[in-house]
Amino acid sequence: MGSKILTLNMSKTRMFLFIMLFCCLVSETSATVSYDGHGILVDGKRRILISGSIHYPRSTPEMWPDLIYKAKEGGLDVIQTYVFWNGHEPSQGKFFFEGRYDLVRFIKLVQQAGLYVHLRIGPYACAEWNFGGFPVWLKYVPGIEFRTDNEPFKAAMKGFTEKIVNMMKAEKLFEPQGGPIILSQIENEYELMEYDIGNPGKAYAKWAAEMAVGLGTGVPWVMCKQADAPDPIINTCNGFYCENFYPNEAYKPKMWTELWTAWLLGYGEPAPYRPVEDIAFAVAKFLQNKGSFINYYMYHGGTNFDRTSGRFVATSYDYDAPIDEYGLVREPKWGHLRNLHKAIKLCESALVNSDPTVTSLGKNREAHVFKSGGACTAFLANYDAQYSVKVSFGNVQYDLPAWSISILPDCKNVVFNTATVKKIFSSFTEPVIIFSNGVVSFHGKHMQMTPVGTAFSWHSYTETAPSVGDKESFTEEGLREQLNVTWDTTDYLWYMTNVNIDNNEAFLKNGHLPILTVDSAGHGLHVFINGQLSGTANGNINKARLTFSGKVNLKAGLNHIALLSISVGLQNIGTHFEKWNVGILGPVTLRGLNSGTWDMSRWTWSYKIGVEGEALGLYSVHGSSSVNWAVGKSLARSQPLTWYKTTFDAPGGNDPLALDMSFMSKGQIWINANSIGRHWPAYKASGTCHQCSYAGLYNEKKCLSGCGESSQKWYHVPRSWLKPKGNLLVVFEEWGGDPSGISLVKRSY
Numbered sequence: 001m002g003s004k005i006l007t008l009n010m011s012k013t014r015m016f017l018f019i020m021l022f023c024c025l026v027s028e029t030s031a032t033v034s035y036d037g038h039g040i041l042v043d044g045k046r047r048i049l050i051s052g053s054i055h056y057p058r059s060t061p062e063m064w065p066d067l068i069y070k071a072k073e074g075g076l077d078v079i080q081t082y083v084f085w086n087g088h089e090p091s092q093g094k095f096f097f098e099g100r101y102d103l104v105r106f107i108k109l110v111q112q113a114g115l116y117v118h119l120r121i122g123p124y125a126c127a128e129w130n131f132g133g134f135p136v137w138l139k140y141v142p143g144i145e146f147r148t149d150n151e152p153f154k155a156a157m158k159g160f161t162e163k164i165v166n167m168m169k170a171e172k173l174f175e176p177q178g179g180p181i182i183l184s185q186i187e188n189e190y191e192l193m194e195y196d197i198g199n200p201g202k203a204y205a206k207w208a209a210e211m212a213v214g215l216g217t218g219v220p221w222v223m224c225k226q227a228d229a230p231d232p233i234i235n236t237c238n239g240f241y242c243e244n245f246y247p248n249e250a251y252k253p254k255m256w257t258e259l260w261t262a263w264l265l266g267y268g269e270p271a272p273y274r275p276v277e278d279i280a281f282a283v284a285k286f287l288q289n290k291g292s293f294i295n296y297y298m299y300h301g302g303t304n305f306d307r308t309s310g311r312f313v314a315t316s317y318d319y320d321a322p323i324d325e326y327g328l329v330r331e332p333k334w335g336h337l338r339n340l341h342k343a344i345k346l347c348e349s350a351l352v353n354s355d356p357t358v359t360s361l362g363k364n365r366e367a368h369v370f371k372s373g374g375a376c377t378a379f380l381a382n383y384d385a386q387y388s389v390k391v392s393f394g395n396v397q398y399d400l401p402a403w404s405i406s407i408l409p410d411c412k413n414v415v416f417n418t419a420t421v422k423k424i425f426s427s428f429t430e431p432v433i434i435f436s437n438g439v440v441s442f443h444g445k446h447m448q449m450t451p452v453g454t455a456f457s458w459h460s461y462t463e464t465a466p467s468v469g470d471k472e473s474f475t476e477e478g479l480r481e482q483l484n485v486t487w488d489t490t491d492y493l494w495y496m497t498n499v500n501i502d503n504n505e506a507f508l509k510n511g512h513l514p515i516l517t518v519d520s521a522g523h524g525l526h527v528f529i530n531g532q533l534s535g536t537a538n539g540n541i542n543k544a545r546l547t548f549s550g551k552v553n554l555k556a557g558l559n560h561i562a563l564l565s566i567s568v569g570l571q572n573i574g575t576h577f578e579k580w581n582v583g584i585l586g587p588v589t590l591r592g593l594n595s596g597t598w599d600m601s602r603w604t605w606s607y608k609i610g611v612e613g614e615a616l617g618l619y620s621v622h623g624s625s626s627v628n629w630a631v632g633k634s635l636a637r638s639q640p641l642t643w644y645k646t647t648f649d650a651p652g653g654n655d656p657l658a659l660d661m662s663f664m665s666k667g668q669i670w671i672n673a674n675s676i677g678r679h680w681p682a683y684k685a686s687g688t689c690h691q692c693s694y695a696g697l698y699n700e701k702k703c704l705s706g707c708g709e710s711s712q713k714w715y716h717v718p719r720s721w722l723k724p725k726g727n728l729l730v731v732f733e734e735w736g737g738d739p740s741g742i743s744l745v746k747r748s749y
């Protein structure tokens with residue numbers, strides 16, 4: 001190319017330059033994103049936009065193209081993601097944009113697929129993500145207070161937001177630059193906190209809006225759940241239903257930034273699911289009431305790898321989304337929504353160019369009719385949760401199942417009914433639904449987890465609980481807050497002290513052992529007395545605090561007490577959630593001694609950060625060679641503080657893989673030194689799992705599954721983390737389990 005240009009004569013070169021200039025001027029003036037009361041306008045064209053959330057760090061880069069492709073096939077126009085600050089700036093000023101955190105690569109893949117991006121910079125994300133997406137070091141910036149009118153916080157927030165915006169600009173990723181980003185978001189669901197804290201909150205929200213707009217991205221910003229979002233920012237709705245939401249100005253479009261496709265899974269909780277008929281009904285209701293943008297939260301939920309989940313949030317972030325945790329389409333959810341999106345596209349121009357005329361068709365029945373330029377589109381609704389009805393519309397009779405809306409793009413023919421789940425012709429799965437007499441029944445194959453037959457041969461290494469004087473420990477008066485000590489570099493902090501028991505103590509003779517009571521701000525606790533596990537306690541997603549109280553087998557003379565305090569993800573939501581404490585704050589008491597009760601809270605305590613195996617890096621090939629592992633008859637079983645390792649070859653095929661951890665209790669898993677996340681199958685789901693009808697108002701407690709079982713027994717093993725041969729699998733088990741029960745399974749239909 002270069003040499004050819006060199007041979008051009010002057011006039012041709014001028015012509016060439018002229019054409020270049022002309023083309024670029026044209027594209028620069030036409031590439032715009034704007035809005036009005038009827039919708040977002042992309043390059044001057046008003047749109048109904050269907051969006052879905054896929055959070056890039058919740059899958060692997062190798063999964064991204066397939067997820068994006070399935071989203072496009074599912075009828076999406078936009079992919080929405082948060083930006084995860086703590087993933088990108090793990091320590092202050094040290095940035096990371098590689099692997100699962102390669103944001104630019106993710107956005108470019110979306111662009112290559114021909115889809116748009118809604119970039120929620122936040123930088124507060126919530127998202128059931130560790131610390132809501134904030135780096136832990138941020139909490140220790142002098143004088144800082146999160147998400148309020150606080151100079152250190154505003155400076156840090158502006159710095160990160162600017163960094164991301166500049167990075168997007170440099171890569172030409174905003175729509176006016178020819179990129180895919182058509183929308184951004186600043187802050188996140190702030191209005192409740194603003195209400196809580198009053199004037200400083202108001203000042204902060206206004207500052208955040210002005211700061212964001214000042215960055216000149218060329219695309220609109222939204223603030224979700226922010227009724228007072230100042231112009232030109234669009235306030236948007238998050239919820240299970242949003243038809244009754246309206247933006248704060250008539251010239252802003254009605255947008256739904258989070259349509260919850262189910263709900264998060266917490267350890268100790270059953271798995272929530274949401275019937276697709278109700279989701280489709282909610283979408284149709286929103287659109288017939290002038291809605292023009294919907295985003296499924298989540299469209300692909302994925303996995304909270306590593307230690308990225310929020311407090312008591314499970315490692316699986318499946319969310320009952322249209323694409324499941326493993327990247328497979330979930331039917332009939334995915335296919336029914338794809339059919340809905342096809343129907344909506346047929347109505348797009350009528351929906352964005354007119355206001356509906358609403359007529360009653362009887363009790364709990366309505367018609368919404370959109371007329372524009374000779375075209376007519378109708379939505380016929382039956383809001384009754386129990387009865388199907390026949391309605392007459394334009395002299396034609398239509399059957400409307402309970403709690404459903406029919407879409408008639410030409411005001412005559414029903415192309416879609418939200419409660420009628422038709423046979424799915426997904427290109428990814430076999431048809432799974434048989435449809436008779438208007439009653440949908442599911443006779444298909446269900447998603448299965450089948451063992452792949454890999455036999456693991458385990459090695460074990462059991463740590464000993466540390467004690468006062470341990471070489472890695474330090475000593476202080478009284479009890480320290482855990483996060484302040486660890487900065488969340490590990491889940492674990494040891495609190496150690498010594499107790500001297502006099503020969504005269506009565507309990508030594510009468511056997512009435514003393515009671516140790518430990519009050520902790522959470523989230524889990526294992527008590528070791530003279531090296532022996534003596535008890536365990538944990539909180540739950542609704543209550544972080546815990547109290548351990550139990551008899552302790554003390555002997556005459558010196559006794560070592562070692563308390564292992566465990567965090568299970570940091571709080572991610574609520575007014576000043578950053579002020580939540582972790583760890584043993586006391587009181588710690590010993591009851592039943594000759595002199596009564598000893599308050600140990602102000603004693604001298606020794607501290608040790610993390611467990612030994614973390615320091616040795618036992619999860620890596622190199623680190624694992626630093627200790628002697630037991631095998632065969634001496635393999636540890638039901639032992640606390642035990643590391644297990646094995647090597648295995650990757651099974652053939654492309655089916656996604658998982659580990660069945662049913663026989664283990666709690667800890668963490670690594671494959672080739674990549675952290676899969678925390679396992680906690682010992683935490684069984686409490687609650688009642690009722691039969692659940694799609695009809696009637698949905699909430700996150702309505703449809704639950706897995707009551708009485710492990711909240712999560714399967715843990716995703718990404719294919720791309722495996723080599724063909726000799727993969728190192730390491731499990732750290734805190735309480736004790738039987739590794740021979742661990743199996744590798746594949747997920748398939």
Ligand SMILES: *[C@@H]1O[C@H](CO)[C@@H](O)[C@H](O)[C@H]1NC(C)=O
Pocket residue numbers: 139140484
């Ligand atoms: C962290 O601990 C230090 C030392 O005890 C204390 O001075 C400081 O106030 C603590 N910081 C926070 C934010 O709790």
